[in-house]
Amino acid sequence: MRRAGVRRPSNQIGIGWAGPTLIHAGSEAQKERYLRPLLAAEEIWCQLFSEPGAGSDLAALSTRAVRDGDEWVVNGQKVWTSFAHMASLGILLARTDPDVPKHSGISYFICPMDAPGVTVRPIVDMTGDHAFNEVFLDDVRLSADHLVGEVNGGWALAKVTLGNERVSLSGEGALWGQGPTMGDLVDLVRRAGGTSDRILRQRLMRVWVEGEILRLIRLRTVSAALAGRAPGPEASVRKALADDHGQHVMEVAKDLSGAYGMTDSGPVEALMARAGAAASSGSPGASDDMADPKGHSWPPMIWSHGYLFARALTIGGGTSEVQRNIIAERVLGLPSS
Ligand SMILES: Cc1cc2nc3c(=O)[nH]c(=O)nc-3n(C[C@H](O)[C@H](O)[C@H](O)COP(=O)(O)OP(=O)(O)OC[C@H]3O[C@@H](n4cnc5c(N)ncnc54)[C@H](O)[C@@H]3O)c2cc1C
Known part of the structure; x- marks a missing residue:
């Protein structure tokens, strides 16, 4: 593509790591809804994984998602979130069971970045660019169809995402x-x-x-x-x-x-x-x-x-x-x- 002077669609996180994870574990309805606009870069994606207290030890994350009827209520803070200020959607890891070993109580969600309670604050890096952000999640309500895979099965999917991220x-x-x-x-x-x-x-x-x-x-x-x-x-x-x-x-x-x-x-x-x-x-x-x-x-x-x-x-x-x-x-x- 580079040699031919063709610009690849600019949606690195969507195409590189959210897409492969949805293909691996998303429901048919999720694949139908998200994959095409993702590939066409009509919907930009970001990755809501790292937190102030969870980077290398990602499974130590403390953002919580609590079930309330047909919805999940999410509270917590993410950091270093690349492109959050331009993204429509984010892949989100949140703790859904705090009473089991840390890797076993995490679930994997899709989070619309315009949902009420999502606040994005810029971080300017030493090049002078604004590429990543802090993201605050305050009582963000996600309907049940935003869960990817099984409840508490998020760590296995996080590994799929991270493996594809390394390749990208x-x-x-x-x-x-x-x-x-x-x-x-x-x-x-x-x-x-x-x-x-x-x-x-x-x-x-x-x-x-x-x-x-x-x-x-x-x-x-x-x-x-x-x-x-x-x-x-x-x-x-x-x-x-x-x-x-x-x-x-x-x-x-x-x-x-x-x-x-x-x-x-x-x-x-x-x-x-x-x-x-x-x-x-x-x-x-x-x-x-x-x-x-x-x-x-x-x-x-x-x-x-x-x-x-x-x-x-x-x-x-x-x-x-x-x-x-x-x-x-x-x-x-x-x-x-
Ligand atoms: C440009 C950029 C873009 C990013 N974009 C995103 C994004 O979009 N979404 C997202 O979720 N995150 C993003 N990140 C965050 C990134 O994933 C984390 O910075 C990274 O995982 C390290 O975590 P940390 O910063 O908390 O450092 P820490 O985990 O606190 O590590 C600090 C130091 O300790 C060392 N260390 C930690 N544990 C061990 C160990 N077990 N053995 C040996 N050494 C260890 C580390 O190597 C490092 O040198 C981005 C980071 C950068 C730089």
Whole structure:
């Protein structure tokens, strides 16, 4: 799609992890209602999982859903909720039985983001972007058909969601599949007229080799999917490696970008708009470095933004430490932490 210049529908959480979970466990009525607008990106989805006291240890979540007749009444707080401010729907984990072991008392819901009692507050990250939010749930009433799967069966579905999330977040492209590829990095070197700095050249080759290894590991994930197998620990292996790789790519790019690599680039939408406007006006005032006249998806000034965002890679979607715990336990068979 990238090579053909086709934009994929912009609904990463919907297509990447809510959709596969609904296909796995949703009722026929839920599939009928939600899947088509999800795929067409007519309804944007967000993920209401993390809480102030439950991130890596997600099963410790304390948002409660209490049955009241035909409805569930939800109270609690979620945090780091990407795209909540633009989403119509969220996949929501809530505790439905506090008296059983923590993994056994969680249920999985669909939450309309315009339901009375849902409050979304922005969090601005260090790139200057507003991508994630705090979400407060105060007496939010969900009718029974918003439950996905069985009551108290939510943890098994959360694992389906998280497995698919890891696959989605480890696509080709350094920033969770959304960012530059090794080709863009090599292009950056060419545009700078090459580099005679031997150390920089070695670092460049090192990240290129990493990129090739990741490409080959990804083929395993793809072939498993083609064979109808659910994402397994190989998605954790790839995510753990890809997140570090993304940071290495961005560090090399920052150094190659010279002064641009040190500037505070500001929100990415504004940068892309400026780059696009300068490129299309062809005005002599717009310097070639800034304007990106060839229409590259990663003009130089975007790289410093990506460098700052790359810190998030080893945290979001399960931290690198947690991925390594999963690999240790499920691949190497070591005792659980
Ligand atoms: C850009 C971004 C977008 C996000 N979007 C969403 C979203 O849309 N929806 C959502 O629900 N969440 C989202 N998150 C939240 C993300 O899932 C959590 O940040 C992540 O799971 C870590 O949880 P935490 O922040 O509470 O850190 P903690 O769990 O408090 O971890 C703190 C530190 O302790 C380490 N640690 C914790 N437990 C262990 C252990 N057992 N062994 C070794 N080390 C450990 C961690 O690796 C980390 O370094 C997003 C995060 C980011 C960065």
